[in-house]
Amino acid sequence: MENNIQTEVQRGQARLQGLVALITGGGTGIGAATAAMFAREGAKVMITGNLEHHLVEIAQAIEKEQGIIAYTVHDVSKEADWKRAIEATMAVYGKLDILINNAGISGNLSATLEERTEEEFGKVLAINLTGQFLGIKAVVPFMKPGGSIVNVSSIAGITGNAGANAYTASKGGSRLLSKGAAVELAAKGIRVNSVHPGYVDTPMVRVMEGAQSFKEMAIANTPLGRGASPEEIAQGILFLASKEASYVTGAELIIDGGFTAF
Ligand code: NAP
Numbered sequence: 001m002e003n004n005i006q007t008e009v010q011r012g013q014a015r016l017q018g019l020v021a022l023i024t025g026g027g028t029g030i031g032a033a034t035a036a037m038f039a040r041e042g043a044k045v046m047i048t049g050n051l052e053h054h055l056v057e058i059a060q061a062i063e064k065e066q067g068i069i070a071y072t073v074h075d076v077s078k079e080a081d082w083k084r085a086i087e088a089t090m091a092v093y094g095k096l097d098i099l100i101n102n103a104g105i106s107g108n109l110s111a112t113l114e115e116r117t118e119e120e121f122g123k124v125l126a127i128n129l130t131g132q133f134l135g136i137k138a139v140v141p142f143m144k145p146g147g148s149i150v151n152v153s154s155i156a157g158i159t160g161n162a163g164a165n166a167y168t169a170s171k172g173g174s175r176l177l178s179k180g181a182a183v184e185l186a187a188k189g190i191r192v193n194s195v196h197p198g199y200v201d202t203p204m205v206r207v208m209e210g211a212q213s214f215k216e217m218a219i220a221n222t223p224l225g226r227g228a229s230p231e232e233i234a235q236g237i238l239f240l241a242s243k244e245a246s247y248v249t250g251a252e253l254i255i256d257g258g259f260t261a262f
Helices: 001-012 028-039 052-064 077-092 118-142 165-188 210-218 228-242
Strands: 020-024 044-049 068-073 098-101 150-151 191-197 252-255
Touching: 001 028, 020 028, 020 077, 020 118, 028 044, 028 068, 028 098, 028 228, 044 052, 044 077, 044 118, 068 077, 068 150, 068 210, 077 118, 077 150, 077 228, 098 118, 118 165, 118 191, 150 228, 165 252, 228 252
Parallel strands: 020 044, 020 098, 044 068, 098 150, 150 191, 191 252
Antiparallel strands: none
């Protein structure tokens, strides 16, 4: 019994040993929690994001814990930026095994279809959906068989939501982009899956208009009666990224405390 427990712990400590992971939006929220967890699991991590000071803060915290981390500023909606982010990763680590397409914005979550401007709709799609497509396109030439891509979608990619039309469209697109990519990239030995968080207390939901009433509504409709921590989402991302999920591709992992269960 003792031996088994020991084996489990050892396995747990090295679930990503020696693997290189690029995590977009890694300077805050779910991305930062994922970066810290991946580094603890032995991965060499590259975090990217818009704002350098967020990246520096997280990189310093992870380095302090003896994790291996680098960062690069990167707008996921720009193809040229993807080229630079991959070049930076290859220059630092020499390979790329895992991509976590996590960066995203909510846009206005209470604009009716008539109120939403074409410009804002396009911006949400450009970051949340086109950004994930560009990421997959950019990394595939560098990934070997065994590579894993995880797209962070949302429960808003599963069910509709009044006022969140742009976000919902982008996250629904992410869900099926993942499945299409899973089918296409299976021949190269690359797995692609999506993660669908429910309410998570991160900067995204803290700074939005009507943050408190949104939180109350979300929690009132969550059977477990609370929001998730970023780490609870990172655990699902870690599973899909790791070899433990070697037969999982095209799957959608809902981590929502039961929100979509009824
Ligand atoms: P967050 O802390 O606001 O994280 C979003 C990250 O995306 C930030 O680090 C931000 O970087 C980055 N980002 C935004 N636009 C970018 C761009 N154009 N290029 C590169 N990076 C960009 O919120 P979060 O909750 O952790 O969100 C992470 C993912 O989870 C998102 O895809 C979100 O849609 C999804 N999600 C969140 C929830 C929730 O309740 N929080 C629920 C379901 C799904 P900077 O800080 O540098 O701007």
